[in-house]
């Protein structure tokens with residue numbers, strides 16, 4: 001369908017979610033180590049299905065501002081997680097991004113590759129100026145990913161989130177268009193359309 005988006009990196013294909021993905025997503029959405037630092041989880045099956053439905057629905061918005069994509073390994077097509085970039089407002093040219101992988105896919109550089117792909121997409125195809133991300137201040141793995149893709153630490157937001165009975169602090173990272181490089185991506189994004197650009201016409 002027009003508007004289907006894929007982002008290709010060296011080993012990954014970030015693609016649109018489809019309804020059949022829900023079981024693969026649910027497997028990691030109930031893993032305590034995976035959702036430990038996330039604002040969701042453990043998901044009920046209904047919550048996972050609703051997540052997929054929201055991702056599918058976001059494709060049909062015009063302009064499209066949310067891009068929640070399945071992270072798949074190109075070699076065998078397995079879905080190993082999700083990654084997304086969300087434009088705050090069409091005029092602001094700023095977006096936040098995030099990612100989450102199933103546990104047996106950790107420590108292989110996949111999150112770094114997916115994040116680099118999102119950043120390339122955000123700057124080259126969406127015409128963004130700034131991309132930001134937050135992570136729980138204790139989530140050292142994610143902080144490392146954000147550093148590896150060239151994001152800079154802006155600071156710590158103290159006790160900004162009430163999560164599972166306690167306050168948590170978040171680290172805020174960002175990267176600007178002028179600081180980005182295509183490292184980690186194949187510098188190609190296959191898309192039925194360039195979402196914001198076309199919508200601006």
Ligand SMILES: CC(C)(COP(=O)(O)OP(=O)(O)OC[C@H]1O[C@@H](n2cnc3c(N)ncnc32)[C@H](O)[C@@H]1OP(=O)(O)O)[C@@H](O)C(=O)NCCC(=O)NCCS
Nearest residue numbers: 034099100101106107108109110111112135140141142144
């Ligand atoms: C955070 C997450 C996405 C990282 O995925 P990943 O594919 O393992 O990340 P990468 O392999 O690209 O990079 C991980 C880096 O963290 C480092 N690392 C691993 N364990 C670590 C630890 N306990 N403390 C600090 N760094 C650690 C790795 O060595 C690697 O850095 P390096 O390349 O310099 O050696 C994954 O753990 C995950 O999905 N966690 C659950 C969901 C989540 O927290 N999402 C992020 C929300 S902000």
